């Protein structure tokens with residue numbers, strides 16, 4: 080194995096491998112299943128399973144696992160070996176079609192939000208043949224969906240697959256209206272998720288319980304140098320990081336993951352990896368693998384990869400940029416402005432569908448990025464804001480404005496601006512977005528949703544996007560299919576849609592307070608600053624109707640997710656509060672006291688030596704430290720009481736509100752005293768590495 084093209088995908092049971100290893104008929108039949116979403120014949124499955132097993136054993140595997148994405152947000156696997164006794168005390172290696180297509184992990188320990196009573200422990204996993212099997216740690220991994228016996232989705236993947244089907248159905252209706260003889264058999268959503276992360280020295284990480292237990296620092300005074308020099312973004316990559324990135328790329332390439340770009344990000348110690356886009360479900364699987372492998376490879380380099388949204392206060396947090404577009408199976412990107420007037424009319428209709436979808440389901444998009452960790456980014460003076468808006472760029476906005484104004488403002492210009500005449504063919508192609516403050520930006524041939532947190536799965540936001548756009552397309556198709564005069568109907572549909580939904584378009588600075596006021600007060604857009612604020616709207620009737628009508632989530636499935644999201648918000652904050660309390664009693668208060676005693680001893684010694692000596696510095700320092708220890712011990716006690724009281728409360732919704740309204744604020748207060756004390760305390764007394772060491776520790 081020498082060049083990248085030699086080993087790329089060597090650990091993935093991809094199309095080339097399948098073609099090489101499967102009998103022609105089996106390959107064709109499997110291909111049909113993959114391309115057309117048919118059910119797999121068990122005889123075919125048996126042959127595929129056997130070929131997969133032989134391939135995996137040659138690569139040193141002894142085990143297989145169904146690999147799935149339960150609602151915990153991380154992936155799960157249960158390993159089984161291939162061994163099967165052959166009766167004479169020996170074993171043979173076996174893997175049947177049944178084992179390939181279906182697994183039965185004990186589902187009772189995964190969150191189900193009340194969907195599955197725990198006594199009904201069985202759940203099953205089903206192979207998603209559109210995502211290739213792969214080898215990880217000498218185990219053959221089969222990407223699967225995870226459902227209860229009643230058929231309810233217990234994972235993030237099943238609804239994503241369903242939403243892909245929903246948008247496929249509706250987009251095909253639109254395509255056939257523009258071209259009844261279209262050669263496209265289906266459409267797919269493509270996704271490229273740029274992943275941000277921090278890298279810090281492992282040795283320092285191990286000394287911080289907050290990082291170990293919560294993934295972020297709960298304390299930390301501002302270092303003398305932060306990111307103000309703006310010299311880290313795209314800066315030279317340090318040798319230790321470069322070595323890590325090189326190995327990371329190699330590992331990902333072996334799995335057939337198209338890791339493309341690696342660079343430094345805005346904050347010190349922050350980096351980004353961007354893969355080349357692929358089909359939404361595959362991109363989602365790959366993003367989960369990227370996160371897992373980043374963390375694993377970092378450790379081999381004595382580094383720790385932090386995927387938390389906000390590991391350091393005062394330093395830009397990490398997100399994921401979910402680039403999303405729709406393309407036919409023949410490779411035509413439906414969000415690319417076209418060459419001809421008719422293609423452009425089709426492009427504008429798809430564009431309008433996205434505008435309508437994002438405006439009508441702002442709440443769901445916001446919810447798809449709502450976690451306790453991400454609350455530190457969204458709505459907290461950082462990119463992007465919690466208000467959803469769409470950036471279209473100046474030129475496209477002008478076209479949209481002209482289309483809208485057509486009828487009302489300047490009837491003379493009508494013929495000029497009508498769809499299909501000369502203004503439209505000139506839609507600028509390279510409409511590249513450089514507005515980094517928009518949560519949802521059109522970038523020439525795709526949209527980039529920038530709200531998702533660095534540690535979140537991208538399944539949820541893509542499920543929302545696919546379904547909301549499917550709904551807009553469904554409504555469009557319902558209007559256009561029976562139209563007698565397609566052109567006229569299309570024109571007025573586009574115009575009406577723009578008129579109704581243009582409040583969501585905003586090309587200015589998304590960080591600006593003025594914008595937030597305008598968005599909320601003048602335009603009536605949502606501003607859900609926190610996770611509980613956003614989740615209050617998850618079960619709104621329109622949202623239940625949306626998902627149910629497209630067969631993406633049933634109402635019980637939504638209720639269960641609502642509960643799980645709230646629970647996870649509360650649990651995350653509870654762990655953070657408890658970690659704070661623990662660190663304060665065991666590390667911070669003892670450290671400050673010990674230092675105060677040191678200073679005090681020095682003062683006493685000086686005085687004993689000579690009564691006239693000035694000990695103002697010692698006295699002042701001891702006084703300040705003592706007032707801080709008093710403030711810390713008082714506020715930490717209050718925090719403890721609040722956490723204890725909240726534990727006894729009933730109902731996860733009210734619990735979430737208590738955490739949001741009181742506990743988060745108290746944690747901020749406790750932290751501010753501790754950070755002040757850290758600033759005043761001698762370095763050798765501070766019990767763990769501070770920000771300057773964590774952020775600038777790699778040289």
Ligand code: ADP
Pocket residue numbers: 269270271272273353354355356402403404405412522524525
């Ligand atoms: P940047 O956003 O930094 O300017 P790029 O424009 O190169 O970077 O693209 C960022 C991401 O968008 C990459 O992961 C890329 O593969 C993905 N991307 C490009 N085209 C599409 C598309 N049609 N659909 C989905 N993702 C895409």
Ligand code: MG
Pocket residue numbers: 273400527
């Ligand atoms: Mg980008």
